[in-house]
Amino acid sequence: MPRSWTSAPDLHLDIDLAGSRGRRVGLERALRDAVHDGRLPAGTVLPSSRALAQDLNISRGTVVEAYAQLVAEGYLHTRPGAVTVVAENGTAAPTEAREPPRLERVRVDLRPGWLDIAATFPRAEWLRAERAVMHTEPDEVFDYSDQRGRPELRAAVASYLGRARGVVTAPDNVVICAGFAHGLSLVARALRLSGEESVAMEDPCNPVHRDIVRAQGLGVSPLPVDDAGAQTQALEALGTQAVVLTPAHQYPTGGTLHPSRRSDVVRWAKAVGGVVIEDDYDGEFRYDRQPVGAVQGLDPEHVVYAGTTSKTLAPGIRVGWLVLPKRLVEPVLEAVRFGIATPSALQQLVLARLMSGGHLDRQLRRLRGGYRARRDALVSALAAALPSLRPAGIAAGLHVLVYLTGIGADEATVRAVAYRHSIGLGYLSPYWHDPAEHDQGILVGYARPAAVAFDDAVRELVEILRIASGTNRSVA
Numbered sequence: 001m002p003r004s005w006t007s008a009p010d011l012h013l014d015i016d017l018a019g020s021r022g023r024r025v026g027l028e029r030a031l032r033d034a035v036h037d038g039r040l041p042a043g044t045v046l047p048s049s050r051a052l053a054q055d056l057n058i059s060r061g062t063v064v065e066a067y068a069q070l071v072a073e074g075y076l077h078t079r080p081g082a083v084t085v086v087a088e089n090g091t092a093a094p095t096e097a098r099e100p101p102r103l104e105r106v107r108v109d110l111r112p113g114w115l116d117i118a119a120t121f122p123r124a125e126w127l128r129a130e131r132a133v134m135h136t137e138p139d140e141v142f143d144y145s146d147q148r149g150r151p152e153l154r155a156a157v158a159s160y161l162g163r164a165r166g167v168v169t170a171p172d173n174v175v176i177c178a179g180f181a182h183g184l185s186l187v188a189r190a191l192r193l194s195g196e197e198s199v200a201m202e203d204p205c206n207p208v209h210r211d212i213v214r215a216q217g218l219g220v221s222p223l224p225v226d227d228a229g230a231q232t233q234a235l236e237a238l239g240t241q242a243v244v245l246t247p248a249h250q251y252p253t254g255g256t257l258h259p260s261r262r263s264d265v266v267r268w269a270k271a272v273g274g275v276v277i278e279d280d281y282d283g284e285f286r287y288d289r290q291p292v293g294a295v296q297g298l299d300p301e302h303v304v305y306a307g308t309t310s311k312t313l314a315p316g317i318r319v320g321w322l323v324l325p326k327r328l329v330e331p332v333l334e335a336v337r338f339g340i341a342t343p344s345a346l347q348q349l350v351l352a353r354l355m356s357g358g359h360l361d362r363q364l365r366r367l368r369g370g371y372r373a374r375r376d377a378l379v380s381a382l383a384a385a386l387p388s389l390r391p392a393g394i395a396a397g398l399h400v401l402v403y404l405t406g407i408g409a410d411e412a413t414v415r416a417v418a419y420r421h422s423i424g425l426g427y428l429s430p431y432w433h434d435p436a437e438h439d440q441g442i443l444v445g446y447a448r449p450a451a452v453a454f455d456d457a458v459r460e461l462v463e464i465l466r467i468a469s470g471t472n473r474s475v476a
Helices: 024-037 049-056 062-071 095-096 125-137 151-164 180-193 209-217 232-238 259-272 326-336 346-356 358-383 411-420 451-469
Strands: 004-005 009-016 076-079 081-088 174-177 198-203 219-226 240-246 275-279 302-306 320-325 390-392 397-402 441-445
Touching: 009 326, 024 062, 049 062, 062 076, 062 180, 076 209, 125 302, 125 346, 151 174, 151 302, 151 320, 151 346, 174 180, 174 326, 174 346, 180 209, 180 302, 180 320, 180 326, 198 209, 198 232, 209 240, 219 232, 232 259, 259 275, 302 451, 358 390, 358 397, 358 451, 411 441, 411 451
Parallel strands: 198 219, 198 240, 240 275, 275 302
Antiparallel strands: 004 009, 076 081, 174 320, 302 320, 390 397, 397 441
């Protein structure tokens, strides 16, 4: 029967905890209804999962799962300290709350992680592969199948990663997911259900990834980053048994994890029986030398490798993969069974054909050349116009981090000028666990502007930085 619950903040929910679809679904529905009818307005702080579980006399895991689902749907989001609040209009994503104001129209788009889809997504090749799948594959491939994903794609992923990234795995240890965020949520849920309480995450790191980990009921411990990457020697003092790293190309600082620290983190994981979650962000896009191989190859039984097609094909494909230690395959599959959607069989089979046929290799070779030229042009233009700026990181990836300390400007000033000129940029502060203690900077993505507009985009960037620094106020 429905249960009435009143708890701080002052609200009233009617929850059907005995319904046929289970307690978690009943709690989710009650919270959604309260958001829709205005009883839970934007910004309302909800009780902790522990407190709510005690009030309702249900397991904390049920509350954590309900909160996580509503975070994924956009009704809720988390803030530092694992506080859960109602999102703006029930649809705002965490990053939208972190970086106001939002440009209504981005005229020059230099945001990190955004691509020129018209130039990068191989429509013709995708269509040919899709037609081949539809003409040649038996009907059975579109039936229910292994929760790890289509065997054709898992075999193609294992083969490609072994050859291109030095990953050591068998197809049975590969689980197909809907991008890195989805994969991280699965691993975080599996860790939490196995008894883990916290995860170390780089400082700085992607704030959305921090929110995902917290939404699964795990605490987050900052792991400092310097020019040699994450300070892995600090892991023992943090007292955690899991860490998320971006070793090939640290996001957002752009460095690479020093070889000694790669060895250190593997030794640490072995010693504590822990796990390293390796986000191979931009791992294939190295321009000054061959890409560094994955840390996973050093110890496949203590490293989860996570990759995606979001930068090599398009974010909207929503296909990624987890390469798991054997001991984590079943716990992650148990997390999959909670019902978060995975990529369709058709998408998986099409991608398997593209990977097996060598298209992904050709695509990467083509993209590397273009992105290298863009990065070189961007760095050269900044150095010529504003030599006191401090670009960070190696020649890799799809963005450049530029510290603002050298030009006497702060993020708020740059943001205001960029807003007036409808120029989209990324800003460093949200990536820090505690922004007040660190330098400010901008993240300049160079993959989005069309080729014919790229030089103009760089010139406009230089102009707004001059304005923000006070060296060119006449154009403001």
